[in-house]
Amino acid sequence: MRTRLLASKPLYIxxxxxxxxxxxxxxxxxxxAIPNEIELARIYGLSSGTVRKALNWMEAAKLLVRQQGxxxxxxxxxxxxxxxxxxxxxxxxxxxxxxxxxxxSVEVAPAHADERAILDLPAGAEVRRIRQTYFIGDTPLSxxxxxxxxxxxxxxxxxxKEYCALPQLAKRCGVILGKGEERLRFAAADAExxxxxxxxxxxxxxxxxxxxNTIDGRVAEWKRGFEKxxxxxxxxxxxxxxxxxxx
Amino acid sequence: MRTRLLASKPLYIxxxxxxxxxxxxxxxxxxxAIPNEIELARIYGLSSGTVRKALNWMEAAKLLVRQQGxxxxxxxxxxxxxxxxxxxxxxxxxxxxxxxxxxxSVEVAPAHADERAILDLPAGAEVRRIRQTYFIGDTPLSxxxxxxxxxxxxxxxxxxKEYCALPQLAKRCGVILGKGEERLRFAAADAExxxxxxxxxxxxxxxxxxxxNTIDGRVAEWKRGFEKxxxxxxxxxxxxxxxxxxx
DNA sequence: AAGTGGTCTAGACCACGAG
DNA sequence: TCGTGGTCTAGACCACTTC
Numbered sequence: 141m142r143t144r145l146l147a148s149k150p151l152y153i154x155x156x157x158x159x160x161x162x163x164x165x166x167x168x169x170x171x172x173a174i175p176n177e178i179e180l181a182r183i184y185g186l187s188s189g190t191v192r193k194a195l196n197w198m199e200a201a202k203l204l205v206r207q208q209g210x211x212x213x214x215x216x217x218x219x220x221x222x223x224x225x226x227x228x229x230x231x232x233x234x235x236x237x238x239x240x241x242x243x244x245s246v247e248v249a250p251a252h253a254d255e256r257a258i259l260d261l262p263a264g265a266e267v268r269r270i271r272q273t274y275f276i277g278d279t280p281l282s283x284x285x286x287x288x289x290x291x292x293x294x295x296x297x298x299x300x301k302e303y304c305a306l307p308q309l310a311k312r313c314g315v316i317l318g319k320g321e322e323r324l325r326f327a328a329a330d331a332e333x334x335x336x337x338x339x340x341x342x343x344x345x346x347x348x349x350x351x352x353n354t355i356d357g358r359v360a361e362w363k364r365g366f367e368k369x370x371x372x373x374x375x376x377x378x379x380x381x382x383x384x385x386x387x
Numbered sequence: 388m389r390t391r392l393l394a395s396k397p398l399y400i401x402x403x404x405x406x407x408x409x410x411x412x413x414x415x416x417x418x419x420a421i422p423n424e425i426e427l428a429r430i431y432g433l434s435s436g437t438v439r440k441a442l443n444w445m446e447a448a449k450l451l452v453r454q455q456g457x458x459x460x461x462x463x464x465x466x467x468x469x470x471x472x473x474x475x476x477x478x479x480x481x482x483x484x485x486x487x488x489x490x491x492s493v494e495v496a497p498a499h500a501d502e503r504a505i506l507d508l509p510a511g512a513e514v515r516r517i518r519q520t521y522f523i524g525d526t527p528l529s530x531x532x533x534x535x536x537x538x539x540x541x542x543x544x545x546x547x548k549e550y551c552a553l554p555q556l557a558k559r560c561g562v563i564l565g566k567g568e569e570r571l572r573f574a575a576a577d578a579e580x581x582x583x584x585x586x587x588x589x590x591x592x593x594x595x596x597x598x599x600n601t602i603d604g605r606v607a608e609w610k611r612g613f614e615k616x617x618x619x620x621x622x623x624x625x626x627x628x629x630x631x632x633x634x
Numbered sequence: 635a636a637g638t639g640g641t642c643t644a645g646a647c648c649a650c651g652a653g
Numbered sequence: 654t655c656g657t658g659g660t661c662t663a664g665a666c667c668a669c670t671t672c
Contacts, residue, residue: 150660152634176638187662192639193634201630208639209670225627230570320626323477325616326573326593344591346573352626369572377624379567379599380472383448386633387400387440397641423657434643439658455658456651634659 151186156194158184160355163203163214164314170216174204177212200385201355203316218311226306226352228322229281232372237276241304244271244336246297248290255287258351259359266290268297272304273336276370283336284365292360306352306361315360320352324375333366346375402431403441407602410450410461411561417463421451424459447632448602450563465558473553473599475569476528479619484523488551491518491583493544495537502534505598506606513537515544519551520583523617530583531612539607553599553608562607567599571622580613593622 162168174180177195181188195212198204202222206212215222224236231237251259251267259267267287274281293300293313303309310317327347334341349364369375409415421427424442428435442459445451449469453459462469471483478484498506498514506514514534521528540547540560550556557564574594581588596611616622 152660178638187664189663190661193660195639197630197633200633201628206639207670208668209637211638211670228624228626318627319629319631322624322626324571324622324624325620326591344573350626355630374570374572375622375624377475377569377571377622379475379569379597380565381448381632382566383444383602384566385628386444386447399641425657434645436644437642440641442658453658454651455649456656458651458657 152190152193152197155180155184155186155191156198157356159194159198160203160316164316166314168214170214170219172214173211174214201318216311217316218305218307222317223305223307226317226320228375228377229367229369230374230376231276232374234376237281237373239281239305240275240277242273242275243301243304244273246270246300248297251287251289255362258362259287259289261289268293268300270300270304274304276373279370280337280368281370282365282367283333284363286361286363288361289359292354292358310360316355317360318353318355318357320350320361322348322350324348327366329366337366337368339368398433399437399440399444402427402433402438403445405431406441406445407450407563411563413561415461417461417466419461420458421461443634448565463558464563465552465554469564470552470554473564473567475622475624476614476616477621477623478523479621481623484528484620486528486552487522487524489520489522490548490551491520493517493547495544498534498536502609505609506534506536508536515540515547517547521551526617527584527615528617529612529614530580531610533608533610535608536606539601539605557607563602564607565600565602565604567597567608569595569597571595574613576613584613584615586615 168174175183177188177191180191184191195204195206199206202215204212205215220236227236229237247269248266249269251261251265255261255267256263256265268290270286271284272286273283292315293309295313303312307317325347326344328342329337329339329345331341333345334343337345339345346367346369347365348367350361351359352361354360415421422430424435424438427438431438442451442453446453449462451459452462467483474483476484493515495513495515498508498512502508502514503510503512515537517533519533520530539562540556542560550559554564572594573591575589576584576586576592578588580592581590584592586592593614593616594612595614597608598606599608601607
């Protein structure tokens with residue numbers, strides 16, 4: 141009967157966008173149980189099959205966890221499991237190292253041409269630029285410059301300094317992160333990197349350029365810098381297709 | 388009616404395993420159209436919903452491509468699109484570079500203790516060990532040692548020399564590759580690597596250790612070696628969850 | 635026992651591609 | 654026009670968790 145596909149998008153996509161909004165807005169927080177399938181179907185006037193399709197997608201996207209017999213729960217998008225997806229450095233034991241961050245500078249300014257191109261921003265858009273050093277304990281790990289669109293993360297500068305890790309910042313600002321890419325290579329440290337990372341200028345370090353998108357396809361962050369891995373640390377790079385997470 | 392879940396596995400998993408077998412065995416080759424949903428449902432005595440669930444999983448796993456109005460087609464698991472998933476090196480233009488391989492040695496032998504542990508093999512199992520150099524044009528890129536379980540890839544040594552890239556070898560032997568992990572770091576070149584890669588011993592190079600599983604969870608390859616990226620080349624590391632491939 | 639998600643069915647109808 | 658996959662429905666029944 142009711143097949144008003146006139147809104148052009150499939151109903152299961154419209155539904156998941158509504159549910160994502162309810163998570164992004166903070167109405168549903170990490171750990172909360174959401175209404176069951178039948179209830180959601182009644183609320184939104186859909187069949188349970190359509191609801192299920194939306195929920196399964198959100199589970200694969202790590203926005204929800206479903207447990208037979210218990211219910212459907214919202215994932216905390218700033219916990220270690222999520223952060224792990226956006227930081228590839230691993231300690232010798234295979235775990236994500238505990239990182240500490242020192243913010244060297246924060247500024248808000250109109251985006252440069254390169255920033256507008258990479259972040260896909262219109263002329264006149266503003267960005268926030270942060271320079272920061274990450275530490276493992278007291279050992280400097282990396283020295284990076286990060287640029288984010290101000291409209292996605294509209295925080296006062298003082299508060300922005302507090303959020304060094306992107307997943308935390310995104311949670312604070314109601315942004316859901318999606319896919320990203322990190323381009324990793326080796327290069328000689330420049331003078332500034334050498335000073336920050338306590339090494340000699342010209343020493344070969346890892347260097348990366350990273351872009352992370354929001355779940356709806358905007359570019360949320362452009363970050364680049366040098367990284368000096370401690371002995372035994374490595375980058376964990378996934379290969380192939382992860383078919384475990386798809387049933 | 389017919390709910391013999393007694394075989395313990397859900398029907399859609401049983402079905403996809405049967406379909407994967409028909410691809411792995413070579414019955415269905417890359418580019419072939421497979422029977423449509425309704426036909427598969429009739430053949431296997433299932434509802435079309437169950438068939439669809441199996442096919443959608445296989446599409447997400449990049450075993451099939453489905454096109455509305457045309458049909459369902461088998462992916463070539465040795466083409467560039469697939470190889471891209473198992474090699475992270477990219478040329479400055481963002482594309483997978485064309486690699487050439489020279490095989491330095493091949494041997495078949497009982498697995499050492501470390502190989503049995505990593506490849507998850509029983510005592511007495513045999514492996515094939517290959518040492519090879521990869522080139523981009525005439526420039527040496529990497530020097531690696533690879534170990535594979537012989538029972539997965541039972542080729543005579545002469546033929547084994549011909550298959551340097553894992554996706555090609557897997558296709559030849561009816562093995563479907565799944566997920567893997569590459570551990571990447573920097574280290575000083577040892578004497579052998581320096582000779583093969585035409586650099587000085589002690590020079591800092593990338594070094595990696597890579598494991599790739601089959602789609603049903605066996606370990607298909609353990610590979611490790613040194614890599615010297617040409618200027619402008621980089622490693623492309625995926626971040627976050629790819630939600631594009633899930634509808 | 636009650637409530638949840640997981641599996642499976644048997645359809646209807648729509649959108650797309652090819653002849 | 655026909656055949657394909659894509660969307661959506663309205664159930665039945667099973668497996669698991671909790672009380």
